Amino acid sequence: xxxxxxxxxxxxxxxxxxxxxxxxxxxxxxxxxxxxxxxxxxxxxxxxxxxxxxxxxxxxxxxxxxxxxxxxxxxxxxxxxxxxxxxxxxxxxxxxxxxxxxxxxxxxxxxxxxxxxxxxxxxxxxxxxxxxxxxxxxxxxxxxxxxxxxxxxxxxxxxxxxxxxxxxxxxxxxxxxxxxxxxxxxxxxxxxxxxxxxxxxxxxxxxxxxxxxxxxxxxxxxxxxxxxxxxxxxxxxxxxxxxxxxxxxxxxxxxxxxxxxxxxxxxxxxxxxxxxxxxxxxxxxxxx
Ligand SMILES: [Zn+2]
Numbered sequence: 001x002x003x004x005x006x007x008x009x010x011x012x013x014x015x016x017x018x019x020x021x022x023x024x025x026x027x028x029x030x031x032x033x034x035x036x037x038x039x040x041x042x043x044x045x046x047x048x049x050x051x052x053x054x055x056x057x058x059x060x061x062x063x064x065x066x067x068x069x070x071x072x073x074x075x076x077x078x079x080x081x082x083x084x085x086x087x088x089x090x091x092x093x094x095x096x097x098x099x100x101x102x103x104x105x106x107x108x109x110x111x112x113x114x115x116x117x118x119x120x121x122x123x124x125x126x127x128x129x130x131x132x133x134x135x136x137x138x139x140x141x142x143x144x145x146x147x148x149x150x151x152x153x154x155x156x157x158x159x160x161x162x163x164x165x166x167x168x169x170x171x172x173x174x175x176x177x178x179x180x181x182x183x184x185x186x187x188x189x190x191x192x193x194x195x196x197x198x199x200x201x202x203x204x205x206x207x208x209x210x211x212x213x214x215x216x217x218x219x220x221x222x223x224x225x226x227x228x229x230x231x232x233x234x235x236x237x238x239x240x241x242x243x244x245x246x247x248x249x250x251x252x253x254x255x256x257x258x259x260x261x262x263x264x265x266x267x268x269x270x271x272x273x274x275x276x277x278x279x280x281x282x283x284x285x286x287x288x
Contacts, residue, residue, distance in 0.1 A: 009062065010216075010226040011184060012058035012272040013052075013085075015125055016044055016066055016073070017231060019239040022258075023128040031090065039239065041070050043232030045051045050082045050260075054267040058082050061125040061151075064089030064109025065266055069118055078117035083274040085123040086110055086147075093130035094138050094152075103141045110145060122276050126152035127227070129186060132163055138177035141170040149182035151227060156188045158197040168224045169279055182279045187226045189215035200229035205259055212262065216270060225278050228266065233257075234259045 016041040020033075044060075051058055060077045062084060067074045074084055088094075089109040094102060110121045124147055131138050131152045142150060150172065153163040165172075165185050172183040187199040197203050198215035219226050233239045237257035266272075276282070 002073050006219050007271070008225055009271045009273050009278055010228065011275045011278040012056060012132070013125065013153070013227065013229045013275055014044070014047055014058060014060050014120065015087050015229060015231050016040065016062040016077075017087060017091060017233075018066065019233040019236065021063060023091070023093060023130075030113055039236055041073060042233050043235050045075055045076070045287065046235065047230075048077060048082070050267075051082070052080060056267055056272050057080075057214060057274050057277070058272065059085050059123065061085040061087040061123070062109075062113050063087045063091055064105075064112050066090070066114055067112045074113050074116035075118075078119050081261055083123075083276055084113050084117045084119045084121060085125060085151075085275065086121050087125050088127055093128055094126045095130050095132055095135045098139045099141055102138060102185075103144065106145055106165075107143060109174045110119050120146075122281060123149040123151060123184075126150075129154040129158060129162075136175050139172055140179065141179040141183045142181055143175070143177065143179040147181070148281055149184060149276065149279055151184040151186070153183055153185045154188075154197070155195055167222070168217070182281060184225075184227055184275055184279055186229070187215065187219055187224070189218045191247070199226050201234060202232060204228070204230060204262055205234055205257070209262055209265055210267070213269070226270070227275070228272070229261070235263075259268070 018038050060082055062074060078084055086109045087106045113121055124142055125232060129152050153165045153204055156162060157164050157168060167185060167188065169181045169184050173180050186197060188195045188197050198207055198212050204212065214227050
């Protein structure tokens with residue numbers, strides 16, 4: 001069970017993609033090489049089971065490609081009471097697409113996730129947080145497609161993105177079309193002059209638990225929820241970075257990584273809910 005020691009509710013999210021959906025890895029960049037030996041179903045099932053044991057709900061930003069290939073997965077997540085969001089269809093960087101290409105990719109992902117899960121998709125997380133200054137048109141595409149929130153802005157320097165914005169949940173109003181969209185920015189702590197992300201992916205894997213807890217404490221003092229974002233591969237420490245038939249080996253290493261222990265620590269220590277709940281959004285409420 002969840003034993004929160006803090007009154008702030010944080011957002012728990014998972015970007016549901018396979019280990020080979022990695023930005024900047026040429027060997028797996030071409031979709032014609034997919035699928036490779038997969039971990040996404042097993043790891044996602046483990047995540048859903050772990051959250052059931054902790055009695056915690058989360059948001060799963062699913063890749064449309066994964067939903068289409070594993071049609072039972074979105075339903076499994078929805079049946080467990082979690083929120084489904086979209087992580088795009090092909091996992092392409094937003095700023096490398098035209099608005100038309102982004103619209104087409106997103107519509108395909110939303111259609112497959114909604115039809116499989118029976119849920120209305122409300123939120124988006126960009127692959128590799130790839131909304132950066134100059135890509136504000138992406139928010140118009142989200143609004144056109146009926147989405148009401150985004151959780152892609154990364155208020156720190158970053159290879160594939162980075163967007164200066166307030167650290168707390170806010171309403172994004174700088175889209176060219178002017179329509180407001182709720183924004184749940186990625187969490188960043190300050191250590192002296194340095195802005196340090198601490199709450200997802202490689203940061204959770206690499207940082208000691210004490211540093212992650214310091215990040216929670218710092219944000220909570222400012223009244224900010226923390227946004228945790230993890231991937232199925234984060235629970236598989238020996239996932240390959242190049243295409244190799246190592247599916248059996250992945251399974252052998254399940255349970256050996258630090259991420260599982262850190263997730264257990266977080267679930268035991270802090271209060272979590274879905275991104276839409278943290279933003280106070282229901283399916284009938286959009287930003288105003
Ligand atoms: Zn991703």
